[in-house]
Amino acid sequence: MKRYDAIVVGAGHNGLTAAAYLARAGLSVMVLERRDRIGGAAVSEERHAGFLYSSCSYVCSLLRAEIMRDLELSKHGLRIIPYENSATIARNGDSIAFFHDPAKTRRSIARHSRRDADAYAEFNRDIYRQCRMIRPLLLETPPDPTSVRLKDLKGLRKLQKAFAQLGEDGLAQAMQFWTMSCGDFLDRYFESDLLKGSLAGNSIIGTALGPYSPGSAYVLLHHVMGDLDGHVGAWGFAVGGMGAISQALAAAAQEHGAEIRTAAEVEQLIVRNGRVEGVALVGGEEVLGTRVVSNLDVKRTYLKLAPRKELPTDFLEAVESFKIRGSSGKLNIALDRLPEFPALRDEPLLKRGGILISESMEYLERGYDDWKNGQWSREPFLDITVPTHYDPTMAPPGKHYMSVFVQYVPPTLADGPWTPEKRDAFGKTVLDTIELYSPGFRDLILDCWVRTPWDLENEVGLTEGNIFHGELTLDQLLFNRPIPGYAQYRGPLGGLYMCGSSTHPGGGVMGAPGANAARELLHDAGVRRAA
Amino acid sequence: MSDSPIIGGGAMLQPTPFHRRTAALNLVNAWERWQGHTTVTTFLSPEDEYFATRTAASLYDVSPMLKYRIAGPDAEAMLDRLMTRDVTKLKPGRALYGPWCDGRGRVIEEGTLFRESAASFRLNAAEPQLFWLEDCAYGFDVTVEEVTDAIAGLALQGPLAKRVLEDIGLGEAARLPFFGLGRFGFEGGEIEISRTGFTGDLGFELWIAPERAETLWDRLMAVADRHYLRPMGSQALNTLRIEAGHILINVEYVGANHALRESQMRTPDDLGLGWAVDPKKPGYFNGRRAIEAERAAGGPRRRLVGLDIEGRKPAHAAYLYAGRREVGQVTSACWSPVLKRNIALATVEAGYAEPGRKLKADVYYVKEVTQGRVEAAATVVEPRFYQPAHRRG
Incomplete structure (x- = not known):
């Protein structure tokens, strides 16, 4: 039976982004999608004859230009x-x-x-300052502030530099942005x-x-x-609705050899000795893989797919209380x-x-x-x-x-x-x-x-219908997203990664979680350089 | 003005009160935007417009300039706290030029303050200031009102400007002292005239109600050919103001309230405006302690200087080197037609800013379809390149 290098559960835009990066790096990749169509919440659907609806997400700003370039999405038909x-x-x-x-x-x-x-000019100035700081962090794995690994120290140094270039005013504003209410913030200006x-x-x-x-x-x-x-x-x-993003990502993934199966619902992960070995589909079929990447939100990933008995109780508690x-x-x-x-x-x-x-x-x-x-x-x-x-x-x-x-x-x-x-x-x-x-x-x-x-x-498949796979509050951002200690796209189970918007930097059809998760997986797999 | 053929209603660019007249004369159809308005880049020939200003006179539409009226019993006190110069010494009927800073001594903007009467001032600015002025007015018995759209402005600049005024019945205004300000009767109404300008030449700025702007324009243009009086666009003005050593916001510096990077903010001493800071004036003004601290610590880290550059190629945005060390960058550059010299304004590290210092400018220029590069000798000089004696006369 074929064993894939990576199985991606869920063909949302982040799952497809991760699949494309993994396949591009030479891994054998299988994407499994429960629905009869790919795209998750980035879909175009014809429900009324002649009309194409961007039925869930509807506009695009945050999709990273780096991803457009790396995966040649314009070649695959994407125009924004x-x-x-x-x-x-x-x-x-x-x-x-x-x-x-x-x-x-x-x-x-x-x-x-x-x-x-x-x-408004000053408000915009303040917004731009924060954007300049945050934007380079989007395609970075959040560093663990409690770690002394070189990788984390480098990441923290980068974070510190980003703070430093804000200056005193900008840093104070960053704290305001992360903690204040929008109302209090806007009342200062307008x-x-x-x-x-x-x-x-x-x-x-x-x-x-x-x-x-x-x-x-x-x-x-x-x-x-x-x-x-x-x-x-x-x-x-x-052009063509938000589904065009998913279609272009899927085409990029397939061009690099990834397989995509729709109407293939994963029922649970197969775990042996604390390590994921594949997935079992509804109906009993098993698909084996060395690593599994979940595009589902953190609750669905750990409370539905993963066997609870294999997971630490405190971790499960944290997942359950994720907002x-x-x-x-x-x-x-x-x-x-x-x-x-x-x-x-x-x-x-x-x-x-x-x-x-x-x-x-x-x-x-x-x-x-x-x-x-x-x-x-x-x-x-x-x-x-x-x-x-x-x-x-x-x-x-x-x-x-x-x-x-x-x-x-x-x-x-x-x-x-x-x-x-x-x-x-x-x-x-x-x-x-x-x-x-x-x-x-x-x-x-x-x-x-x-x-x-x-x-x-x-x-x-959005838990509670939350479009960001979880609230974007400071307690659930950066090295706390989705769960403190597990912000680097990995969880307690070996070989299991998350690439959905529950992870840094969150939702909004950015593709960044998918790209970041793929990079982490490739690092673990010893693949140094993407193709 | 919504009957303009090119500009509709709504949030599009606004025409100025002179638009119908300037549009008719804008033979090359060259326009640019200035504070949400369309203004003329050049009417026909930037050289002709420039030389009219340096030898006779020109008209330049300054209506988009932002204008604020600050009035009330505490207006003088409020403005004295706002600006680095001593406003209490400004008499009614006079104007002054100077910067205003944030609490850390970084220049928000610089502009001209007109004292129209004991308790009423007008401040001209290039960038919106209402937010800051209202905050600064807190606790003072003053009203701050933006009057940009209520006043049309026309700069009449050049050595023959007085004659032009005399020729349209404003001989009294022609006798205004340097930085003087007055109200005069004109065509059955009033006009406010100040002996101010941005060209470094003798000149006036004429302020009038927008509905009377065209009358003013027509009276002036009726005598234009007798004085080589030419309407001028912004391209000629830029050469004139560089020659005069006048700094421009968003070119020589970014206002502290709009700068994204702290490293881009400038103190008055950075900009060579130290003369416009009056530390002897009593009481606090915004930025006082920071400016004094900078001076106590040995002065600014960088300075705005003039450069006299060899050759004829304007050193636009050129990096400046002392030996192999990069010590600054050009902010504005042009060939000066009156001086026949290649000049520039630049920001350089303070240690390299003394007049006479020789630097190298890394000048890029257009060489047909490629880019040429030359290392030109650049000498630090005072930035006021052209200051004719008749300017104050």
């Missing part, structure tokens, strides 16, 4: 187009817009507050509610924190630390034609970028209150994009696909689990909200696919 602007629209018909061009952004903010327009609402949106996406919860400022940073074509914090669309709370939903909508947003009537180009509904930080905090009470936000935060502006291949001519990301949506409701009726009621809340900002919107809908955290968990 930055969108130039985003706008937050208010119920009173007002708006605030953000452009790549700072002069235009400044003018837009100045309509609300001249002081804020000035402060007075305009709509501006603060716009910026705070980035601090709550995918997160079971409110804008005034300590730690939420980092989430904001996480969403703006990406860059596209030199624009820091810019987001873009993948991974679902808080997001998604609507994929096929539209007969473009909707009108009266707030954007003077700037029709703004419709091409992101459209946020995020009136103020209070609006967001009230939405979070609903979540805490086991209810979806009655007035939700919405991140609306219409990728067909840039990529007309995703819908029939003249028609449009609209992606609506919704925050906050609980994984289970106060009055019991999700039901089809409750899902419909949640969808109605979202559509009613959009209708407030775009009268007549409902009449344009050809299809509407509502997805709750329950759906994300059961279809895609």
Whole structure:
């Protein structure tokens, strides 16, 4: 029976990234995917004839350019187009817009507050400073601060240098970013509610924190630390939907010899003498491998696949208490034609970028209150994009696909689990909200696919529907992600690695966890240099 | 101004109050952006625009310059705390130029402060300052208001600028003293005129309500041919200001409130603005203790200097060497048409900044489709390359 050098469990974008790097280095690699399609939460799905939905993740900023280059993803068909602007629209018909061009952004903010327009330049400066420090750490294995191994000491030295170049002000700001609430942080700069609402949106996406919860400022940073074509914090669309990223990664992996099997659900890991030897599929088939890389989140990896009796109890306790709370939903909508947003009537180009509904930080905090009470936000935060502006291949001519990301949506409701009726009621809340900002919107809908955290968990396999495979709070970042002492893509079982977003540097379709995990595995396997 | 053919409403670039007039004369259609506005790079010939300024007069649209009115009983005290110069000595009807710093003595910006009356000042800046000014105003009985869009600005610069003013009925303004400021009647309304500028030449800056900007322009252009008065774009201005040794934010330095790297921030002494710090003035001003500490410790680590460079190739961004040691870099460079010299502004390590010091400049230049490289001798000189006597006269 064939024994693979590496088995990757789960064909999400990180699993595929790891597989591609491993295969490129000459390892024999088998990727096993439970679903009948690859991509995990980076998928494009045709549910309504002629329309391609980025059904889960929907925009791209953080995917590392290094990975694009190493794996030649453009050769495999991947194109990512930055969108130039985003706008937050208010119920009173007002708006605030953000452009790549700072002069235009400044003018837009100045309509609300001249002081804020000035402060925004300083806010941006502070964000960029942090990005400059964090970005080089994304494709690095977090060093263990308790270790005296040369590798860790080198990593710590690098970290110390990154801190040093921040200067005193920058270091103080780093502490603020990692520990403060987004609300407290933004209040230091700004007075305009709509501006603060716009910026705070980035601090709550995918997160079971409110804008005034300590730690939420980092989430904001996480969403703006990406860059596209030199624009820091810019987001873009993948041509063909987010599935195009997974398809390109899969093509790269296969080009280097990796095998990918779909409809192959792993039931459990085969462990002998504390070492993983392969996996057993549902149905009993066994696939043997010297090393296994799990693309699943830390809970699914260690609480479902791994035999509990082989694991230390304190480790299992830490995994069980890992924070991974679902808080997001998604609507994929096929539209007969473009909707009108009266707030954007003077700037029709703004419709091409992101459209946020995020009136103020209070609006967001009230939405979070609903979540805490086991209810979806009655007035939700919405991140609306219409990728067909840039990529007309995703819908029939003249028609449009609209992606609506919704925050906050609980994984289970106060009055019991999700039901089809409750899902419909949640969808109605979202559509009613959009209708407030775009009268007549409902009449344009050809299809509407509502997805709750329950759906994300059961279809895609995200525990509780958490899009980041675990909260992005300081206690779960860097050398603490996912579990203190196990942050270097390895766990207590020999030969078992993790490459999903539960590991450093977290979620957001970066590909960095996959690339980092592959590098660690190759190091252990004694493969010095990738092909 | 939304009737402009090239600029619509919304968050696009703004036209200045002179836009319709400058657009009509911009024969080469060369535009650039300045603080969210479209401004002219050159109308027809940068050389002609330059020489008009050095031999006669030119008009340059400075409307995008950010302007702040600081008024109230404590305005003088607040500004004295803001700026490194002694504002209490600034009389109504006069202006001063100087920097303002953060608490660690790093220059946020430098600009011109106009004292319009005992309790009302206007501060001109190149970068947004409202956030900082409002914070600095805390505890003072003042109001801070951005008046950028309420005032159109036109620089009339050149040795014949006085004659031009006299020719349009502003002879009284022509007699303003150097750094003087006054309000005058003009075409049935008012105009504010200051004896200030950025060219190092004799000159004035004319400040007027935007709705009257075109009237002012038309009156001036009606006498243009009698005085070799030319509208000027930013390209000519850049040569003029380098010759004058005037530093430019985001070129010679980055404002402390916008710099990403601490290493890019500059103290007044770094920038050669030590003369504009008044340590004898009583009380605290932002950066005082840090500036005094730097001076007590032997002065700044680097200095802004002028360079006189051999040859004719402008030493854009050239690294500077003392022997094999890299000691600095050029920030601005040009061929000076009035001096017929190859000049530059540069930042160099303090130990290599004394006038007369010989350095080597590593100059790259365009050699048809390749890049040429030459090591040119560069002599440290005072940065005020061109200071004609008529400037103050």
